[in-house]
Amino acid sequence: MTFFKQLKKPVLALVTVLTVVSSLSVASFFAPKASAATLPDQTDSSLNIDAKAAIAVDAKTGQVLYAKNAEQTLPVASMSKLLTAYMVLQAIDQGKLKWDQKVTPSDAAQEVSQDTTLSNVPLKKGESYTVKSLYQATLIYSANGAAMALADAVGGTQKNFIDLARKEAKKMGITDAEIYTANGLTNGEVKDGKYPGASDTAENKFSAKDMAILSQRLLKDYPEVLETTKIKRMNFNNGTDQTVMENWNWMLPGLAKAYSELPVDGLKTGTSDSAGACFAATVNKGGHRLITIVLGAKHDSQEDLSRFEETQKIMSYCYNNYTYTTLTKGMTFKKTNTLPVYHGKELTTKVSLGQTTDVWLKSGGTKEQLQAKAVGDKKLYKKDGLQAPLKKGQIVGTLEVTAKDQKLYYLDGTTHLSAKAQTTSEVKKANIFVIGWRAVTSLF
CATH class of the missing domain: 2.60.410.10 (D-Ala-D-Ala carboxypeptidase, C-terminal domain)
Incomplete structure (x- = not known):
């Protein structure tokens, strides 16, 4: 020893x-x-998608199943409202906002809401609206004035909101997007709510990959967003008046381009002359959720169905050409x-x-x-x-x-x-x- x-x-x-x-x-x-x-310019040339850019990803893992010009930054119009919705849901989650909290729209938001050439629910001067009703109008009817009112509620001013939104986007890994407005209109179209120092023609731009990242984070952090994006029709109560809000996502069950084989339940369309017809969609088949993004599809009229047709082609391609394998x-x-x-x-x-x-x-x-x-x-x-x-x-x-x-x-x-x-x-x-x-x- x-x-x-x-x-x-x-x-x-x-x-x-x-x-x-x-x-x-x-x-x-x-x-x-x-x-x-x-990402390659196009991952599969056999799939002919008639749009400037597109991508399809698994909602859980972020695996890219299809991509076309997915990293090219392009105008996205009202698809920008997905970031606004994320910011609102985050503020609710953090206790900074409440669903029944009343918001009085700023003069700029109220003025934009009266523009009948845009998608809107008319907001009355001096009236107050709940966060919930403005949120629903933003996602279901793509109401531009309502989105601005929500931005003021989150950030205090349009500029402060945009600064916060830019920081949040970077946290998500979105580094090359251009963000100027809460609703996707050009900087000049939001009247006195425009971002200082930027030109009136400045507009929000994301790549298809960026929009997929945003959509994935939205679904992961706040899956309850689907309870609103899947609503086909709802009335917006404006005191004595009511505005019927028809969802612009025509792939929802029962609407013009419903996909009978796949239950589409979100997310958001976007349309403008510069952006063309855009669509961020999500579908869940057998518990396997996909996110698809189409940017710059053909846009000849309000009734143009091209973005939905291209989305359906991408969804069918993914489910028919891949096998979901559990490890x-x-x-x-x-x-x-x-x-x-x-x-x-x-x-x-x-x-x-x-x-x-x-x-x-x-x-x-x-x-x-x-x-x-x-x-x-x-x-x-x-x-x-x-x-x-x-x-x-x-x-x-x-x-x-x-x-x-x-x-x-x-x-x-x-x-x-x-x-x-x-x-x-x-x-x-x-x-x-x-x-x-x-x-x-x-x-x-």
Whole structure:
């Protein structure tokens, strides 16, 4: 026993010195961070979409199933109101606004609301309206004055609201959008509510990818928005008057371009001479929700159905050409690299999926074509590996999943599905003698 006590201190000292000498750079154990990928001009030329830009993405994972000029910034007109709706829902969630709170529209909002050439519910001067009624008018009937009244309620002034909206968009990862108005009209069309320093012709511009990011965040953070966007008809009560609000989304069940096979329940149209006919749509089939964006479709008249026809083509393409595949927690992939373990009884650990997730595979594709690369969580590292001991099923990093015969694209710019990685077995800490012996042998 005395011998081991005498031996312990020299061994500890030796371990400390040799570990420092022989330790490798931590960075060498981490794969370099993937740079943001650019979407192809068109992911499938066989799908002929008659619009300036379009995209289709999975609402949950952000996987891009189809893209055409998806990163080109274009006017979006009233689709801008989705950002206004997000800001209102956020203010409600944070307790800054209440649904039954009364709002008195500013002179600019009231003046815009009286323009019969625009989509509007007429707001009376000096009258007050609930946040809920203005919100419904904004999403269902695309009421421009109502959107401005909501912007004032959130930001205090139109300018303050736009500044807040720009910051929120950047938080979402939207960095190249141009935002000047809360309703999508040009800067000059919002009268005294225009953004200072910008020209009267300045208008909101987003890429199809940006609109998909916004739509995904809206559905993820505030899924209750669908309870309003799916309303086909509602009356706006203006005291003694009532305005019948018909939803401009004609793909809703029972309307002119309803898609019988797919239950469309949102989101927002947008129309102007510069933007053409635009549409942010969402559909849920068998629990698998898609978001589609069409920008700059043909716009010859108010009755033009082109944006809905192009949207239907994209939806049909996605559901007919892809298989929604669920990857269950604990699933392993062939040839997945192990992760290093620092001072573990074993020097590496195998990993598996630490969560259930999903991927759309081209028709005919199977799970067998998937492969994954494990990337360790730096916060769990000690020197050159995951610090032992490790429990079975412990989350230790991420798995970057790719498909052998299919290029994957995601809204965050990556070309792989990211999922949590967990250990497949327990890894105990090595004893002092094993650690010392490894340090000695590493010198040779």
